[in-house]
Amino acid sequence: MEKKWWHGKTAYQIYPKSFQDSNGDGIGDLRGIISRLDYLRDLGIDLLWLSPIYPSPFVDQGYDISDYCNIAPVFGTLDDFDELLSKARDRGIDLIMDLVLNHCSSEHPWFKKACADPLSPEADYFYIRKGRDGQPPDNLRSYFGGSVWSKLPGHEDEDLWYCHYFAREQPDLNWNNPQLREQIYSLVNFWIDRGVKGFRIDAILSIVKDLSFPGLLPDAAGDGMSHAANMNALLLDRIGPYLNELKERTFVRADCFTVGEVLTVTDKSVREFAGTNGYFSTMFDLSCRAVIESAPHYTQFTTLGPDEFASCVFATQELYQQAGAMTAPILDNHDEPRGVSYFMPEYLQNAQGARALATVQLTLRGIPFIYQGDELGMTNTHFASIDEFNDLYALDEYRHALESGLSDEQALRCVAWHSRDNARTPMLWDDSASAGFTSGKPWLRLHQDWRTVNVKNQLHDENSVLHTYRRLTALKHDSRWHDVLAWGDFTRCPVGSGMIAFWRHDENCTLLTIVNTRQDVFTMDLTRAPGADLALSAPDHHCCDLIFAANGVSLVNTILTLGCGGAAVICLRHKAMA
Numbered sequence: 001m002e003k004k005w006w007h008g009k010t011a012y013q014i015y016p017k018s019f020q021d022s023n024g025d026g027i028g029d030l031r032g033i034i035s036r037l038d039y040l041r042d043l044g045i046d047l048l049w050l051s052p053i054y055p056s057p058f059v060d061q062g063y064d065i066s067d068y069c070n071i072a073p074v075f076g077t078l079d080d081f082d083e084l085l086s087k088a089r090d091r092g093i094d095l096i097m098d099l100v101l102n103h104c105s106s107e108h109p110w111f112k113k114a115c116a117d118p119l120s121p122e123a124d125y126f127y128i129r130k131g132r133d134g135q136p137p138d139n140l141r142s143y144f145g146g147s148v149w150s151k152l153p154g155h156e157d158e159d160l161w162y163c164h165y166f167a168r169e170q171p172d173l174n175w176n177n178p179q180l181r182e183q184i185y186s187l188v189n190f191w192i193d194r195g196v197k198g199f200r201i202d203a204i205l206s207i208v209k210d211l212s213f214p215g216l217l218p219d220a221a222g223d224g225m226s227h228a229a230n231m232n233a234l235l236l237d238r239i240g241p242y243l244n245e246l247k248e249r250t251f252v253r254a255d256c257f258t259v260g261e262v263l264t265v266t267d268k269s270v271r272e273f274a275g276t277n278g279y280f281s282t283m284f285d286l287s288c289r290a291v292i293e294s295a296p297h298y299t300q301f302t303t304l305g306p307d308e309f310a311s312c313v314f315a316t317q318e319l320y321q322q323a324g325a326m327t328a329p330i331l332d333n334h335d336e337p338r339g340v341s342y343f344m345p346e347y348l349q350n351a352q353g354a355r356a357l358a359t360v361q362l363t364l365r366g367i368p369f370i371y372q373g374d375e376l377g378m379t380n381t382h383f384a385s386i387d388e389f390n391d392l393y394a395l396d397e398y399r400h401a402l403e404s405g406l407s408d409e410q411a412l413r414c415v416a417w418h419s420r421d422n423a424r425t426p427m428l429w430d431d432s433a434s435a436g437f438t439s440g441k442p443w444l445r446l447h448q449d450w451r452t453v454n455v456k457n458q459l460h461d462e463n464s465v466l467h468t469y470r471r472l473t474a475l476k477h478d479s480r481w482h483d484v485l486a487w488g489d490f491t492r493c494p495v496g497s498g499m500i501a502f503w504r505h506d507e508n509c510t511l512l513t514i515v516n517t518r519q520d521v522f523t524m525d526l527t528r529a530p531g532a533d534l535a536l537s538a539p540d541h542h543c544c545d546l547i548f549a550a551n552g553v554s555l556v557n558t559i560l561t562l563g564c565g566g567a568a569v570i571c572l573r574h575k576a577m578a
């Protein structure tokens with residue numbers, strides 16, 4: 001595989017509203033991020049993804065952009081941004097911006113012009129269509145519930161609809177229009193010219209539309225509609241020309257790192273999207289989310305335990321490896337509940353479980369993205385009432401749950417365990433009022449554990465989740481393990497239910513990552529581990545080194561013992577050490 005500058009890097013996602021406030025308005029901002037750059041450097045971060053910081057009405061927390069070439073005043077100014085970029089660079093950190101190109105905000109001047117004059121050139125930047133028999137043009141359901149069509153503002157008395165796969169305040173952009181595409185390339189280049197080194201590309205599969213808007217057979221939700229994602233999957237083959245042009249006109253100019261938010265992946269699409277000449281550098285591993293969210297509503301979502309988590313993640317590893325591509329392993333992000341609350345058994349939904357999951361995530365093949373707060377072991381937030389939620393999706397699902405006959409308590413429970421707000425609550429810096437996040441009132445409630453789970457406490461504790469993350473990123477930067485962790489092959493090591501184990505190996509070195517999520521103690525002679533012959537057929541096989549351990553691990557000669565939650569990385573052979 002051709003080596004790229006971003007291979008072997010560790011990325012971190014900042015949710016700007018909740019990272020660090022500098023001016024007491026209760027909302028995080030760029031100067032707040034600047035003040036925490038040393039923290040990110042010490043955490044071993046190489047790439048920093050900022051969720052959207054552009055001007056926006058924030059109906060969908062900035063994923064509704066009203067000006068692509070500026071900074072939302074609540075976050076700061078372009079000067080603040082330039083300072084952030086250069087101070088991050090001084091610390092060896094490159095910035096990644098969020099590109100939301102499937103839709104803009106209904107407050108964007110393009111959409112305002114389209115509404116003012118549906119015959120204007122800007123009107124064709126959107127999908128504006130006549131309905132069918134007084135109904136919307138098709139029966140697709142938006143990602144946030146309800147039809148993907150709404151009446152064009154200002155034209156409610158006419159049979160004129162516009163398409164939005166997400167909220168009605170997020171009108172979809174018409175990528176068939178060449179002028180629109182030019183505008184897109186120029187806004188991407190605006191940020192590249194400022195020094196941005198990469199982009200996270202939002203909801204990109206939704207940009208392809210069948211212009212006959214045929215709709216689909218109703219899915220299982222029982223509302224006569226079909227989820228818009230089903231249409232995306234059908235049209236996957238038609239996206240290539242758009243994404244190639246986007247890449248050629250923008251990303252290749254500066255050898256940018258790009259990571260796509262792509263939910264539906266197949267062997268073929270991985271190659272096309274993230275292979276050697278793929279549209280993007282990499283794509284998030286969203287396989288767990290795809291399983292959980294395969295049902296149309298929160299009320300029907302499933303849970304995943306450690307075995308299902310491992311089986312999704314391992315399948316993704318193999319898929320990408322076979323395609324000569326790299327994935328981007330995640331535990332969660334701003335759209336998902338906390339991984340430790342989702343994938344760990346109840347007795348490990350705590351710091352131990354967080355250390356175990358981190359060990360897996362940071363030694364998998366690919367570019368791991370740590371989501372803010374994961375490095376503290378933050379779990380889901382306890383929301384006491386629906387008034388404590390902010391996310392439009394959660395509020396919509398709550399309404400839907402009530403309509404479908406659930407009691408208030410049941411509806412709340414449903415939303416609480418899956419809401420995107422779980423992981424959007426403020427970063428916990430210390431045990432002072434508002435957790436050091438703001439001197440004012442935080443825009444979203446604090447996580448219940450803020451007095452104990454915070455950066456200040458964890459910096460003093462060598463065994464903390466934070467120090468575990470630091471040790472893991474240090475492992476990735478260590479010249480002895482860097483290459484095998486960056487490029488080494490991935491092979492499963494099936495040692496039984498409740499165990500998550502895999503090999504990383506190249507011609508010089510073989511590592512075993514192994515995690516025990518069971519309650520009982522696990523013991524194994526490493527020479528008998530499935531796949532140990534990867535390493536032990538070599539003459540210098542007697543070298544068995546514990547290079548990383550957390551939560552109670554012992555290695556005596558070749559006998560490994562892991563307590564509940566025990567996590568280890570073991571080097572079975574290393575030429576330089578033999």
Ligand code: GLC
Pocket residue numbers: 060063064100166202203261334335
């Ligand atoms: C992506 C974002 C999510 C947003 C949606 C619409 O999935 O991650 O937060 O709501 O796109 O832009």
